[in-house]
Amino acid sequence: MNNFEFKNPTKIIFGKHTIEKLEREIPKDAKVLMLYGGGSIKKNGIYNQVKTALSKHDLIEFGGIPANPEYAVLMDALKIIKEQNITYLLAVGGGSVIDGTKFLSSAALFEGDTPWDILTKNIRTEKGMPFGTVLTLPATGSEMNSGAVITREETKEKLAMGGPGLFPEFSILDPQVITSIPERQLANGITDAFTHVLEQYMTYPIGAQLQDRFAESIMQTLIEVAPKVLQDPTDYQAASNFMWSCTMALNGLIQKGVPTDWAVHAMGHELTALFGIDHARTLAVIAPSHYKYNFEAKKEKLAQYAERVWNITEGSTNDKAYAAIEKTEAFFNQLGIDTKLSDYTNAYQGTAEIISKRFTERGWTGLGEHQSLSPDKVEKIVKMAY
Amino acid sequence: MNNFEFKNPTKIIFGKHTIEKLEREIPKDAKVLMLYGGGSIKKNGIYNQVKTALSKHDLIEFGGIPANPEYAVLMDALKIIKEQNITYLLAVGGGSVIDGTKFLSSAALFEGDTPWDILTKNIRTEKGMPFGTVLTLPATGSEMNSGAVITREETKEKLAMGGPGLFPEFSILDPQVITSIPERQLANGITDAFTHVLEQYMTYPIGAQLQDRFAESIMQTLIEVAPKVLQDPTDYQAASNFMWSCTMALNGLIQKGVPTDWAVHAMGHELTALFGIDHARTLAVIAPSHYKYNFEAKKEKLAQYAERVWNITEGSTNDKAYAAIEKTEAFFNQLGIDTKLSDYTNAYQGTAEIISKRFTERGWTGLGEHQSLSPDKVEKIVKMAY
Numbered sequence: 001m002n003n004f005e006f007k008n009p010t011k012i013i014f015g016k017h018t019i020e021k022l023e024r025e026i027p028k029d030a031k032v033l034m035l036y037g038g039g040s041i042k043k044n045g046i047y048n049q050v051k052t053a054l055s056k057h058d059l060i061e062f063g064g065i066p067a068n069p070e071y072a073v074l075m076d077a078l079k080i081i082k083e084q085n086i087t088y089l090l091a092v093g094g095g096s097v098i099d100g101t102k103f104l105s106s107a108a109l110f111e112g113d114t115p116w117d118i119l120t121k122n123i124r125t126e127k128g129m130p131f132g133t134v135l136t137l138p139a140t141g142s143e144m145n146s147g148a149v150i151t152r153e154e155t156k157e158k159l160a161m162g163g164p165g166l167f168p169e170f171s172i173l174d175p176q177v178i179t180s181i182p183e184r185q186l187a188n189g190i191t192d193a194f195t196h197v198l199e200q201y202m203t204y205p206i207g208a209q210l211q212d213r214f215a216e217s218i219m220q221t222l223i224e225v226a227p228k229v230l231q232d233p234t235d236y237q238a239a240s241n242f243m244w245s246c247t248m249a250l251n252g253l254i255q256k257g258v259p260t261d262w263a264v265h266a267m268g269h270e271l272t273a274l275f276g277i278d279h280a281r282t283l284a285v286i287a288p289s290h291y292k293y294n295f296e297a298k299k300e301k302l303a304q305y306a307e308r309v310w311n312i313t314e315g316s317t318n319d320k321a322y323a324a325i326e327k328t329e330a331f332f333n334q335l336g337i338d339t340k341l342s343d344y345t346n347a348y349q350g351t352a353e354i355i356s357k358r359f360t361e362r363g364w365t366g367l368g369e370h371q372s373l374s375p376d377k378v379e380k381i382v383k384m385a386y
Numbered sequence: 387m388n389n390f391e392f393k394n395p396t397k398i399i400f401g402k403h404t405i406e407k408l409e410r411e412i413p414k415d416a417k418v419l420m421l422y423g424g425g426s427i428k429k430n431g432i433y434n435q436v437k438t439a440l441s442k443h444d445l446i447e448f449g450g451i452p453a454n455p456e457y458a459v460l461m462d463a464l465k466i467i468k469e470q471n472i473t474y475l476l477a478v479g480g481g482s483v484i485d486g487t488k489f490l491s492s493a494a495l496f497e498g499d500t501p502w503d504i505l506t507k508n509i510r511t512e513k514g515m516p517f518g519t520v521l522t523l524p525a526t527g528s529e530m531n532s533g534a535v536i537t538r539e540e541t542k543e544k545l546a547m548g549g550p551g552l553f554p555e556f557s558i559l560d561p562q563v564i565t566s567i568p569e570r571q572l573a574n575g576i577t578d579a580f581t582h583v584l585e586q587y588m589t590y591p592i593g594a595q596l597q598d599r600f601a602e603s604i605m606q607t608l609i610e611v612a613p614k615v616l617q618d619p620t621d622y623q624a625a626s627n628f629m630w631s632c633t634m635a636l637n638g639l640i641q642k643g644v645p646t647d648w649a650v651h652a653m654g655h656e657l658t659a660l661f662g663i664d665h666a667r668t669l670a671v672i673a674p675s676h677y678k679y680n681f682e683a684k685k686e687k688l689a690q691y692a693e694r695v696w697n698i699t700e701g702s703t704n705d706k707a708y709a710a711i712e713k714t715e716a717f718f719n720q721l722g723i724d725t726k727l728s729d730y731t732n733a734y735q736g737t738a739e740i741i742s743k744r745f746t747e748r749g750w751t752g753l754g755e756h757q758s759l760s761p762d763k764v765e766k767i768v769k770m771a772y
Contacts, residue, residue, distance in 0.1 A: 001626040003401025008394070014643065015389025207623035210607045210630050217599030224595060237593035240387040244596050244643070257400065257630070 001208045004256040010144045011170040014244065016236075018174045019046065022053035022090075025132055025170045030088035033081055034061040035101050037093045044180035046136055050092055060084060065093065068151040068158065068272060068279070069100030071116070074107070078115065081108050081129075089131035091168075094185075095140025095192075098133050099148035102166045105129045118161050119150055125163030132170040136177050138243040139189030139280065141196060141250025143171035151273065158269040173247065175239035183230055187335040188280035190226045193246040194219060194331075195283040199262050200255040202291065202301050203369040208258045215254045216308045221245045223309070226335060259369040264290050266367055267382060270355045277344050284332040284339050289384035291325045293377070297370060341386050352382035387594040390642040396530045397556040400630065402622075404560045405432065408439035408476075411518055411556045416474035419467055420447040421487050423479045430566035432522055436478055446470060451479065454537040454544065454658060454665070455486030457502070460493070464501065467494050467515075475517035477554075480571075481526025481578075484519050485534035488552045491515045504547050505536055511549030518556040522563050524629040525575035525666065527582060527636025529557035537659065544655040559633065561625035569616055573721040574666035576612045579632040580605060580717075581669040585648050586641040588677065588687050589755035594644045601640045602694045607631045609695070612721060645755040650676050652753055653768060656741045663730050670718040670725050675770035677711045679763070683756065727772050738768035 013021050026032060034050065041047040051059075062077045080086070081104060089108075091101035105128030107115035117123060125146075135143045142148065147162035178186065201215040222245050228238035248254070267290070268282030277285070291298060302321030306312040310327045312320050329339050341348045356379035359367075367373035373381075399407050412418060420436065427433040437445075448463045466472070467490060475494075477487035491514030493501035503509060511532075521529045528534065533548035564572065587601040608631050614624035634640070653676070654668030663671075677684060688707035692698040696713045698706050715725050727734045742765035745753075753759035759767075 001401075001623065001630070003404065005397065005399050007397035011391065011393035013391050015387075018389065207627070209610060209623075209627045210603060210634065213603030213607060214600060217596060217603050220599060221596045237387065237595075240643075241593070241595045244387070248596065257626075 001206060001211075001257040002259070006252060006256045007164070008144065008167065008252050010167045010251075012144060012173060012247070013170060014173045015240075016174060016176055018172050019049040019134055020053050022050060022132075022134065022172065023056065026054065026057060026088055026090065028057070030057065031084065031086050032057050032059045032088045032090055033077070033084070033086040034059055034090045034092060035065060035077065035097055035104070036061070036063045036091075037065050037067070037097050039063055040180070041092055041136060044136075044177070046092065046134065046177060050090075050134060054090075060086075065097050065100045067096045069096045069103065069148075071150055071152040072154070074100050074103055074150070075115070077104055078107050087129070089129055091131060091133040092136065094135070094137030095142045098135070098140070098142040098168070099150065101131050101133070102128070102142070102146075102148035103150050103161065105131050105166060106161065106163070116152075119159040123161075125161070125165040127165040128163075130169050132172070133168045134172045135243075137181055137185060137189060138173075138175075138178065138246035139185075139192040141193065141247055143168060143173065144247050144251040149269070156273045158273045173243055175236060175243045178229070178239045178242070179233045181233065183336070184278075186229055186233065187337055188278050189246060190222055190229065190242065190335055191284050191332055191337050192280040193249040194222050195264060195280070195287060196249040197254065198287060198328075199264055200258065200260045202298055202305065203259040203261055204297065205300050205304070206258055211254055211256065211258050212304070214248075216305070218245050218249050218254070219305075219309050223331065226331075230335065261369045263367040263373050263378075266359075266364070267355060267378060270358060271341065271351070274351065274354065275345050275347075281337055281344065284329075284337045285341050285344070285385050286381065288325055288329045288339055289381050291328075293381045293384060294368070294373075295321065297372075341382075348386050351386075352379040355379070355382050387592060387597075387643040388645070392638060392642045393550070394530065394553065394638055396553045396637075398530060398559060398633070399556060400559045401626075402560060402562055404558050405435040405520055406439050408436060408518075408520065408558065409442065412440065412443060412474055412476065414443070416443065417470065417472050418443050418445045418474045418476055419463070419470070419472040420445055420476045420478060421451060421463065421483055421490070422447070422449045422477075423451050423453070423483050425449055426566070427478055427522060430522075430563070432478060432520065432563060436476075436520060440476075446472075451483050451486045453482045455482045455489065455534075457536055457538040458540070460486050460489055460536070461501070463490055464493050473515070475515055477517060477519040478522065480521070480523030481528045484521070484526070484528040484554070485536065487517050487519070488514070488528070488532075488534035489536050489547065491517050491552060492547065492549070502538075505545040509547075511547070511551040513551040514549075516555050518558075519554045520558045521629075523567055523571060523575060524559075524561075524564065524632035525578040527579065527633055529554060529559065530633050530637040535655065542659045544659045559629055561622060561629045564615065564625045564628070565619045567619065569722070572615055572619065573723055574664050575632060576608055576615065576628065576721055577670050577718055577723050578666040579635040580608050581650060581666070581673060582635040583608075583640065584673060584714075585650055586644065586646045588684055588691065589645040589647055590683065591686050591690070592644055597640050597642065597644050598690070600634075602691070604631050604635050604640070605691075605695050609717065612717075616721065647755045649753040649759050649764075652745075652750070653741060653764060656744060657727065657737070660737065660740065661731050661733075667723055667730065670715075670723045671727050671730070671771050672767065674711055674715045674725055675767050677714075679767045679770060680754070680759075681707065683758075727768075734772050737772075738765040741765070741768055
């Protein structure tokens with residue numbers, strides 16, 4: 001096990017009818033900006049629940065944050081924060097709204113030339129404007145971590161940011177919210193969370209037995225509840241385990257003391273930036289090719305995953321490892337998630353070269369847990385995913 | 387899954403050679419009281435490591451906190467805290483020293499008549515004096531939670547306290563510390579942590595699939611590493627998994643959203659108070675009888691535990707459940723832990739009646755996850771453990 005430090009101060013408020021607890025969590029004298037996305041919260045009743053809970057607070061709102069939170073839109077919100085002397089942010093949405101709110105939390109107190117620097121110069125946010133979240137879509141884990149990914153349409157870029165100042169003060173997780181989420185987004189959420197676990201687990205054995213078992217626990221739970229969630233989102237047991245699994249998949253716990261990969265995300269982000277493919281689907285496109293290309297380096301963990309998560313006990317290490325990749329791809333397919341780039345676009349030719357070139361230009365010469373995935377290898381993996 | 391709230395702000399600093407990071411964690415202008423136990427830290431080098439790391443801090447010390455932290459001794463420490471205007475506490479020890487430090491953190495800022503009230507009047511500590519810990523004995527999980535148990539010899543009582551103000555600001559966990567721990571205490575630590583998991587798991591199914599799997603993960607890991615830890619405490623992989631498992635067993639995570647029992651601890655504490663038996667050993671004495679007496683109420687979870695943790699797949703639910711109790715008792719025995727009260731004292735006759743009477747006097751009329759264990763049932767369980 002590697003040395004590690006772990007601190008996660010976010011307060012989780014989990015369960016039925018918890019949105020009403022908002023009033024207690026935000027200081028009475030705060031000037032609050034409520035941020036949300038395309039307006040689905042107005043249809044499913046969450047908007048009204050939030051407004052009712054905060055009826056005694058000084059609250060204004062900003063809607064329209066798109067999936068893949070867009071820099072230009074967030075700059076409009078930042079203007080309001082400054083003009084209106086906002087002191088507290090409330091994200092009501094999924095990972096995109098929460099990530100956008102994290103950017104605003106950082107940008108609101110940023111003293112450099114332009115907030116774009118936070119993203120391009122890897123500036124770590126030690127202190128941001130305080131914020132909380134009401135999660136409406138389980139998937140990214142952003143509700144209990146301090147990272148965010150921001151998109152800039154102008155340059156077709158998707159860049160990460162973070163820092164200890166960007167943990168939500170609280171996050172409200174009411175599993176009942178999933179009843180109004182379209183099946184497509186539920187499938188995305190399951191795939192996203194599952195891949196988060198894989199990125200922190202599918203590397204090489206380092207003797208972190210407890211972390212391995214926790215990661216396997218999350219994957220087993222997601223596999224168990226996935227068909228139930230898709231078939232009947234009102235199944236509260238399935239919904240609550242799905243929601244808590246998504247949070248635990250990326251709140252920092254399972255990555256402590258172990259090597260992590262994250263190359264699937266690096267490649268996947270480019271597919272979203274280039275083609276607008278849903279984030280989770282890009283991960284499902286890249287992951288199988290990535291594991292096949294890096295088979296030798298990852299086969300011990302692949303075989304352990306085969307045994308413990310998929311109950312594949314027959315055959316050699318290689319057999320089990322390969323079967324586990326097949327099982328993973330089949331799992332995504334069963335959720336209705338296509339796993340080839342050509343399923344999403346006819347214009348896929350040349351994509352591998354473009355991504356490889358971008359990574360070279362950014363100096364990303366060694367991705368993955370061994371820092372060994374050079375841009376030419378990335379090119380091969382993306383081609384395998386056509 | 388039940389509704390829950392979860393917040394745990396303790397910063398964990400885990401790994402080899404981490405004690406030197408102490409300097410960074412305690413404010414430079416703090417007046418620090420370092421608290422420790424019987425002096426074993428002077429023999430194993432930890433005392434010197436702490437003193438070196440804090441050589442630039444204003445530091446005084448208080449040693450001699452006994453196993454089962456004693457109220458009278460802690461009152462001596464409290465006097466020093468007040469006389470010397472201490473502003474920061476540092477516990478260097480195992481659960482007893484850390485629990486004692488939590489009591490002092492609360493008592494130092496307590497404004498009532500006597501700090502004894504904190505224990506007898508169940509006063510929740512919202513804010514305590516800030517403190518950190520250097521863990522020298524993995525077992526209780528006190529390094530990452532906000533609870534403590536304090537003993538008063540004068541009245542032969544052992545009482546619990548806690549509150550959100552009693553999380554350590556940081557805890558340093560260097561698994562190398564276990565190399566100097568006597569085998570007896572290592573066995574106690576494994577038993578203590580294992581029983582902590584059982585208390586939060588061995589109740590009835592409530593559809594908390596992820597929490598169940600996390601609990602099972604900790605127990606599986608403890609079972610795997612236990613013989614290695616006892617045979618060779620310099621086995622770093624075993625030591626690090628042991629240490630992290632003990633912390634995760636009682637940092638609040640696995641109890642969220644599920645019913646919990648804690649009747650084993652309630653009964654066990656009395657055996658320590660009456661006979662001075664090591665805390666962990668009292669749990670191993672009570673647990674098998676408790677699970678046999680409450681077999682019908684717990685058999686579904688016992689059978690799940692049998693299958694997933696002990697790989698017992700043959701037989702009926704009753705068969706598997708019963709076999710799991712036997713396996714648990716055998717596990718404790720293999721660690722060198724006796725599981726009958728008569729193994730520890732010849733004066734056991736009448737113990738059940740004394741404990742039953744005490745519970746009646748305290749108004750503890752319904753222990754366990756169903757609040758159904760009345761003092762007369764407690765009497766029967768303790769008798770079964772003779």
